[in-house]
Amino acid sequence: MKINPAARARAISSLAPGELKRALAAVPWIKCLVLGLALGFFAVFLLLPLIVVFAEAFRKGLDAYWAAISEPDARAAVWLTLTTVAIALPLNLVFGVAAAWCIAKFEFRGKQLLVTLIDLPFSVSPVVAGLVFVLLFSTQHGWFAPWLQAWDIKIIFAAPGIVLATIFVTFPFVARELIPLMQAQGREEEEAAIVLGARGWQTFWRITLPNVKWGLLYGIILCNARAMGEFGAVSVVSGHIRGQTNTMPLQVEILYNEYSFSAAFAVASLLALLALVTLAVKSWVEWKARQALDFNDDKQDIAP
């Protein structure tokens, strides 16, 4: 007899936690094997690299570490990364919310195309993305070269190019996070608000935004993490000018290629630290969001 996978999943999930425990206890070596494999993977592929980053960074002592990260080029790289994030993140926040709002709440022609386009930065290699910007905005052979030369604007091999590439690569995060959430919530609450006399902005600020705030925050965190860590696309458009167009990931690569391992790892440790902070904030947001959700579910049916 063929067992329908959905039915099987239901049967498994219908086991009470206690039953599942007992079922596993019957074969202790399987439990140990699975647990061992998972922990082993975690240790080798996640924990070890993290430890290595910090160990290498501090190998030559605290003073060397401090010197490496306070060196002007490193400071410039940190500054450029933070500036890029500070520009890219708000823009993607606005684009993402606007796109998600359009897609989730309205019906229009070409909606599916728009959804696919939003995913484009995910499916295209970052290097290709970088090249696209070079072809568009290069002052020598770009499509807009004459215009850029006439106005003496530098985009490629300068900060604007890095910002553009980062925006492109991190574009989908906020929208992707919000679209399913907004679609699940439907349009009724907004309709109710409008019938009650709320104008478009009032509806958005008072109803739509509060309803998606946790999803939005989660999208922002992911977007932020990617914006700080982006290497491929930024590498193509940056030109690697020290102290000017190097972001933190690029700075790490340059230092590493020059055999300044400690310095490379010192800058890398800053990135890792930022990642850890991001993870902590992300876990907190998830926890808060789940709390809000549980609250909604638990209190669903109190007697009338």
Next chain:
Amino acid sequence: MSIEVRDIHKQFGKFVALDGISLAFPGGQLTALLGPSGCGKTTLLRIIAGLESADRGMVLLEGEDASNTHVRERQVGFVFQHYALFRHLSVFENVAFGLRVKPRKLRPPEAEIRKKVHALLDLVQLDWLADRLPAQLSGGQRQRIALARALAVEPRVLLLDEPFGALDAKVRKELRRWLRRLHDDLHITSIFVTHDQEEALEVADQVVLMNHGRIEQVGAPQEVYQHPATPFVYGFLGAVNYFHGRIEEGRVHTDGALLHADAAPGAESLAAGASVTAFVRPHELDIVPESEDHAVGVAARITRILGFGALARIELTGLSADARNFEVEMGREQLAVRGLHEGQRVRLMPSRIKVFERERDDDLVAGAGI
């Protein structure tokens, strides 16, 4: 305030939701839009509210064309099937919302808002829940809050979209009585959409029956129940048995026998030999023991006898070739007097029939027929 719609058409892709609807809703009355799902009743309600726009036709609010008036200026109260309460706002803030979003010049002062919201919460008897979130309420409570919220902006019209559709049977019954009482107190022109004929007949002053985007019948509950204008209405309002037959000498013949001894109402205008369907309500069908000399009625066999309350329900299968199922309702005492039992061969004798020229079968099946 009176509402009128004129020649409303609405199409979704190839699906015709509304096909030339013209209706007048008298001021101060509670009207039910009744019909099976997909008949266009909700679409009509949303068009009246302004949440949807008609492809053609006009909505008149108090005699004025409202086609170009935005939803927020129509001053309608709308109650959604799934409540659509603002999940992140407390019950109090939900009800206060309509007052808080008013333009600054029209917005009442805070003290007045508080007073008004508490008065409305009192009206729906839920003032003690003011600080709760919607998720902490039961379905019935949520729907009452939704109603209070809709009333807060003092709407000229109240529109309710399947207001009790998501509630369980008992709460539903309580709430619809409560809605009726509330309407008697407030006298606000109200339209509510439902697919539950009992609900419509019990609550409304006027019932509008819809099917396939058209109006089948409009009338007071008594009137539409007693005198259904179309086979669809007959089938939709309550259980019904139907017999296919042929008109001869103004009477209905089925399976070679006369269905009913008297001339059938509705058959006068039909030509002899016309193919017809006769409708009989379960309580208008009598069961007599089968004997050879019967020239009237339909032969059938009792398949089940269900007796729960004062009325017993008897299910039968016809003995003609198409083995149609029938349903009869009679008092428990009558059942005992007649000594009926399962498996027995009997004859069904209608005491009252209504005849319509035969239409497509699916129209009958769409109703609550047997």
